[in-house]
Amino acid sequence: MSSHAEEPNRRDFIVLAGSAFAAVGAAISLWPFIQQMNPDSSALALASVEVDLSPVASGQAITVMWRGKPVFIRNRTEEEVKAAKDFPVADLPDEVARNANVAADATATDENRTLPGHENWLIAIGICTHLGCIPKGQKIGDERGDFGGWFCPCHGSHYDTAGRIRKGPAPRNLDIPPYAFVSDTQIKIG
Amino acid sequence: MSSHESNYQPTTRFGKWLDERLPVNRLVYDQLVAFPTPRNLNYLWTFGGILALCLVVQLITGIVLAMHYQPSGEEAFNSLDHIRRNVNYGWLIQPMHAVGASMFFLAAYIHLFRGLYYGSYKAPREILWILGVFIILAMMATAFMGYSLPWGQMSFWAVTVITNLFSSLDSIIPGMGTAIVEWLWGGYSVSGTTLNRFFSLHYLLPFVIAGLVILHIWALHVVGQNNPAGLDIKSDSDWVPMYPYAVSKDVVGMFAFLLIFAWFMFFLPDYLGHADNFVEADPLVTPPHIVPEWYFLPFYAILRAIPSKLGGVIAMFSSILVLVFIPWLDTARVRSAKYRPIFKWFFWLFVITCIALGYLGALPAEEPYVTYARLFTAYYFAFFLIIMPIVGIIETPKKLPGSITEDVLGPGGGKGASAGAAAAPEKR
Numbered sequence: 230m231s232s233h234a235e236e237p238n239r240r241d242f243i244v245l246a247g248s249a250f251a252a253v254g255a256a257i258s259l260w261p262f263i264q265q266m267n268p269d270s271s272a273l274a275l276a277s278v279e280v281d282l283s284p285v286a287s288g289q290a291i292t293v294m295w296r297g298k299p300v301f302i303r304n305r306t307e308e309e310v311k312a313a314k315d316f317p318v319a320d321l322p323d324e325v326a327r328n329a330n331v332a333a334d335a336t337a338t339d340e341n342r343t344l345p346g347h348e349n350w351l352i353a354i355g356i357c358t359h360l361g362c363i364p365k366g367q368k369i370g371d372e373r374g375d376f377g378g379w380f381c382p383c384h385g386s387h388y389d390t391a392g393r394i395r396k397g398p399a400p401r402n403l404d405i406p407p408y409a410f411v412s413d414t415q416i417k418i419g
Numbered sequence: 420m421s422s423h424e425s426n427y428q429p430t431t432r433f434g435k436w437l438d439e440r441l442p443v444n445r446l447v448y449d450q451l452v453a454f455p456t457p458r459n460l461n462y463l464w465t466f467g468g469i470l471a472l473c474l475v476v477q478l479i480t481g482i483v484l485a486m487h488y489q490p491s492g493e494e495a496f497n498s499l500d501h502i503r504r505n506v507n508y509g510w511l512i513q514p515m516h517a518v519g520a521s522m523f524f525l526a527a528y529i530h531l532f533r534g535l536y537y538g539s540y541k542a543p544r545e546i547l548w549i550l551g552v553f554i555i556l557a558m559m560a561t562a563f564m565g566y567s568l569p570w571g572q573m574s575f576w577a578v579t580v581i582t583n584l585f586s587s588l589d590s591i592i593p594g595m596g597t598a599i600v601e602w603l604w605g606g607y608s609v610s611g612t613t614l615n616r617f618f619s620l621h622y623l624l625p626f627v628i629a630g631l632v633i634l635h636i637w638a639l640h641v642v643g644q645n646n647p648a649g650l651d652i653k654s655d656s657d658w659v660p661m662y663p664y665a666v667s668k669d670v671v672g673m674f675a676f677l678l679i680f681a682w683f684m685f686f687l688p689d690y691l692g693h694a695d696n697f698v699e700a701d702p703l704v705t706p707p708h709i710v711p712e713w714y715f716l717p718f719y720a721i722l723r724a725i726p727s728k729l730g731g732v733i734a735m736f737s738s739i740l741v742l743v744f745i746p747w748l749d750t751a752r753v754r755s756a757k758y759r760p761i762f763k764w765f766f767w768l769f770v771i772t773c774i775a776l777g778y779l780g781a782l783p784a785e786e787p788y789v790t791y792a793r794l795f796t797a798y799y800f801a802f803f804l805i806i807m808p809i810v811g812i813i814e815t816p817k818k819l820p821g822s823i824t825e826d827v828l829g830p831g832g833g834k835g836a837s838a839g840a841a842a843a844p845e846k847r
Contacts (some may be wrong), residue, residue: 263602265604266602266603267601267603268601268604268605268607269605269606270614272606272607272612273603292703294703296606296607296608297606297607297608297610297702298607298608298702298704299702304502310653335440345527355775356608359583359728360577360579360580360584360728361580361582361583361586361700362576362580362705362709363703363704363705379434381705382708383576383580383705383709384723384784385783385784385785398726398728400727401588402727410461419691
């Protein structure tokens with residue numbers, strides 16, 4: 230062997246090809262063991278819910294569950310909509326709409342945070358974008374933060390009435406889930 | 420393992436027969452009976468044995484608890500109640516495991532600070548030290564997953580907040596963090612699925628720790644123990660055999676430690692936990708104030724001290740990983756801080772910093788606490804990255820004793836009779 234060190238022989242080729250085959254095989258057989266941890270079919274099946282909005286009067290809010298996550302639905306008053314519209318987008322910490330229903334690079338104007346014709350409805354995933362706590366502000370008497378929207382008690386993030394981050398450690402606005410109005414008072418989330 | 424020659428003599432015919440086939444008795448004799456131990460060890464050196472005891476206690480109580488625990492989102496919370504109220508001696512075994520986790524960390528932190536003070540990380544003990552850092556990391560992962568199992572509000576939200584740390588990776592590659600978090604959860608939020616896999620991993624990791632501990636002890640027995648003087652064993656008068664000397668000292672330390680352990684276990688079994696964990700996990704309500712267990716508080720304070728999400732996560736993991744590099748960050752020529760007049764002060768300031776960070780970690784994230792946490796975080800990293808390299812160069816160490824024997828008996832000691840006397844005092 231030692232005298233032929235520089236010239237690969239048939240045995241070198243077989244060892245190399247054999248080990249490469251074994252390495253690729255090991256890597257492929259690892260995949261099911263990684264993939265089994267991802268959300269399973271039963272979790273994926275819970276992909277959409279329908280919600281009746283008719284009992285929610287102006288100024289009221291409800292929370293529904295979608296994919297195991299709380300979704301905040303708030304019927305905003307005119308003052309709340311105006312407060313959100315009047316704040317300049319350029320001054321927001323996160324200028325992206327984060328709305329699954331509009332383009333990914335849309336700016337975080339109040340219009341882009343809601344659906345056209347239904348601008349009083351703010352529908353957002355109620356999970357703080359910092360570390361996943363549930364912000365306060367849905368129940369009557371809850372602390373709503375400095376901007377009248379939501380306040381996360383874990384690390385002090387303040388969201389405005391359009392669910393946009395205004396103060397605190399959260400990096401992004403509250404995410405808007407994909408949803409559509411199936412009738413004037415009925416939405417389908419997911 | 421050690422460079423010393425084995426002088427094990429099998430006394431029975433069976434012992435001789437076995438020794439030629441599987442020399443397990445020889446291994447025990449050489450490593451745990453005749454093993455040379457520096458004669459100047461103080462009580463801080465008993466924590467190695469105490470930690471081994473802690474691991475055994477956690478393994479035995481954990482295996483027993485798994486016989487009664489239900490790792491499902493619906494049953495977990497109630498099964499804890501069942502263990503505490505119905506299972507025979509469950510009232511004893513469950514607090515033994517929960518308090519045992521705290522005691523394990525208490526002993527590990529004392530062990531770690533002892534190594535830091537006496538320079539036990541310096542050559543030739545780098546690998547020994549790094550294995551210790553890996554053990555601490557594995558302990559943290561195990562404790563975190565174990566804390567999720569009671570499935571109370573603190574369990575649930577601790578899992579939510581800590582797994583969400585990985586979502587900060589979204590700011591490097593969009594979507595990567597979310598994909599990792601959903602992979603860890605097995606869903607779009609923390610659920611019973613998550614609990615089930617954490618239970619499986621919580622059962623696995625202690626055996627990984629046990630494996631690392633075997634490597635840690637192996638490395639220790641290759642290079643030998645450090646000691647308060649930081650000197651190597653040079654002559655036979657410098658050491659005593661492990662049995663009975665070090666073993667009996669370890670037993671004294673263990674009993675003192677068990678007194679504290681038992682006091683918590685019998686009288687304050689839930690004192691180290693949180694009242695919120697007696698409320699069942701509710702994905703719709705976050706407790707007003709989320710805090711981890713006491714042993715994670717300094718790291719939690721570092722996480723919250725950094726204003727950026729990803730930066731906080733990096734700082735938190737770095738605060739432990741930096742320990743891997745200190746064998747090369749410390750430039751001093753002597754090991755023990757006993758002989759380092761300047762470093763000694765920085766060391767105690769570091770201890771105060773860790774305690775202060777722990778205190779701040781339990782407070783809400785608001786002013787003025789955030790500013791204090793930032794100052795102490797800065798010192799935490801400066802101690803390793805700036806003070807250790809610089810002080811080692813500029814400091815003039817105090818005069819070291821000539822040998823371990825001189826450290827015990829004073830200058831000129833250790834000449835004449837004491838050598839044999841230490842190894843066999845009954846013949847003195």
